[in-house]
Amino acid sequence: MQMPQPDPRVLALKPRLLSELRAVLPGDALIDAPAELLAYECDALSAYRCPPLAVVLPRSTEEVAAALKICHALGVPVVPRGAGTSLAGGALPTADSVVLGLMRMTAVLETDYANRLIRVEAGRTNLSVSGAVEAEGFFYAPDPSSQLACAIAGNIAMNSGGAHCLKYGVTTNNLLGVKMVLMDGEVIELGGAHLDAGGLDLMGLVCGSEGQLGVVTEATLRILPKPEGARPVLVGYASSEIAGACVSDIIEAGVVPVAIEFMDGPCIRACDDFSGAGYPDCEALLIIEVEGSDAEIEEQLAVILEIARRHDPVELRESTSPEESARIWLGRKSAFGAMGQINDYMCLDGTIPVNALPLVLRRIGEMSRDCGLDVGNVFHAGDGNMHPLILYNANTPGELEKCEAFGAEILKLCVEVGGCLTGEHGVGIEKRDLMEVQYAPADLEAQMAVKDVFDPKWLLNPAKVFPLAVSAPRREGDVRDVG
């Protein structure tokens, strides 16, 4: 993965930039000591690192606006950062950029249970949004695996999903309004406590734009009453084909589980070794969770189990207690840790049409044998979002590159069968150069034209999402010097 060469003009501006920022920000809101900058040199895609020019940690929308205005006037690129948990390099700086981190903006501004909403500063972590409304019996539905650490700002930038989005949708379906700062420092509000845009759905555009259109500083989020209860079942099958058919039949039967998680043989065995969850030794394992009162859970599970049995499972385990439920989830929840104990791994995030699952798993298995790197698959099976984990050894020269090439082949396969490059992690730098596999030039041009509208000088997180060669005229072109 390449990053653009730092702009010498911007590097030369550093003293002026720092003094102008210092003049409008509190003393502790600006970081420029080289040792401290190292904390911001990467996000969770830690294979790529580069300390920025400076880091700004504002405490208010006004401070965000003041900092952006200065960077805009000086033509300095800005990389917005939530909690730095991006797996796609969304918050990776360049040497000529200012990182604008929102982690000090964590306040709850308003909770309104009658209207089922919460308004928070965007640096607040995902899980603590639920925490703020838990006592009243509510929760915030999108639940990315990193929810303990990740910030709402990043969730909005990446339109994050989670294990339960089969029922509750992803961030964009649970976002009511944003306050955001445009690159030139102008503050705007989109949406609000009401439903639906009163004009073009600009908020829908901003959600998932990877910090390239503006910096969201406040968000109004839908909160939901917590279900009365939830219960998983575990079903093991001899092949992924059978498991895939079972998933399809459950969905077609009209029952909507909150989650259908899938693990393949290598992943089952690794998770079981690691966590002692007691998973059956089989080639495909489904964890299906439903919600409601006890009676409702029984009713839904009756439908699901009837279908599951019809497909001849090698194991079928119903939970009869919270402890058993926790054991069923234990292995799945430790999947990444389990794979990480075996070796370094790269986590992919493609989505495929649900019925393409057996074909895709077979092809991944063949590719794995061909290139000599092992891969385990965990998968949000209800919605087709796959997370192949490719194992490699970072200390073996050339193995990271081999792993990346293998990952790229898997993502191309996802597109080939009718899916997409990323289901919930975002493009960032990781999938940037594959965008032309999924999109025709006119499709990418249309997306870049949207950035032209919001950020005409292409200063916000400019080296992400679009292949560098494709975005180069905009990043380097005349547009930067006018306006």
Add this chain to the structure above:
Amino acid sequence: MRPESESQLVEALRDAGGPVEVRGGGTRLAWRPVASDVLETGGLSGVRLYEPGAQTLVAGAGTPLAEIEALLAEKGQRLAFEPMEARALMGTSGTATLGGVIAANVSGPRRVQAGAARDFLLGVRFVDGAGRLVSNGGRVMKNVTGYDLVKMMAGSWGTLGVLSEVSLKVLAKPPVECTLILRGLDGAAGVARLCAAMGTPYDVTGTAHLDAGLAGEDSLTLVRIEGLPGSVAHRRRALLEGACAGCDSVEGEESAALWRAVRDVTPFAGRTGAVWQVSVKPTDAPRLLTALEAANLRGPAICDWSGGRLWLLLEESAAAAVALRTEVAALGGHATLMRASEDYRAGVPMFQPQAPGVARLAERLRATFDPRGLLNPGLMAQTPVGPSVGEPA
């Protein structure tokens, strides 16, 4: 113009020399009649893919909505966002199309729980005002690859491009529905009950309050639940013990008929006056109605989405439009004029004016995707002007 293929659509828009009115089934009013060519999308019709087990449907934008709904019903599925049948309200004929539903982001009562049309839209193909074919999104449910132009197109009313194909997430239709009914509450008490019902874990899928005289003598406060039989029985019992104490309940077709009336705003069909759709925070709905009453402008109201969407029938006066939009702006929502006489429409913009910063972005987006200002010109613009070219002032 009636293109029969995407390539003909590209040609039609590339070669267009003047304003173009984009028309799906013609079930909604052409807003600001200007001398223009009509572009009908009916030729871009047909289901391309339907996979019930993947909850996915892909169809040409000109496909009749009724055809889609019939196809889904065969497999026990439906469009969960419950698009309305607008003809009776609008006083129009024609056949609603899928593309029209998406272009207007039309959602019915279930929007309060399931989401809007835009939330079920997985992918679009469209041709913009310069004749450029653009594809965005796809046919899978989780997709964050690049910008979400899918959302941008939903509710853009044909001003950014003409949809040629859409992909949708579809859901199973639960076997049982039940509606809990309270009679005689005033708006504030009705909305409070509805908000309370939405705050329960019982997965309520419809919350509406109708003024007295709209569906019978008394006002009606309606709460809908849907699901498997045991589940509906449990939730009904739980709601009757709490948020919906004192309610009657109806099931099956009787329940469905009530929600069709709310969805289609049937009580306003055939009645004179301007029909407004207002979006506010649910608990602000009674406040808005009180303010209109104080100004002697209050007309009949249907509070759908717990009050989050009001359907209002107001007199066609300048004072009513100004008062409504001023109140709504103060509450932080928006009011859309959905039906009115041609004279009234000529003086009152369809959409609520936006804050300058937001309006500027929207205007630039329209100029980007429709550089010659050909598509439904003036419909969404802040000021009733003709074709807009280039940067705004």
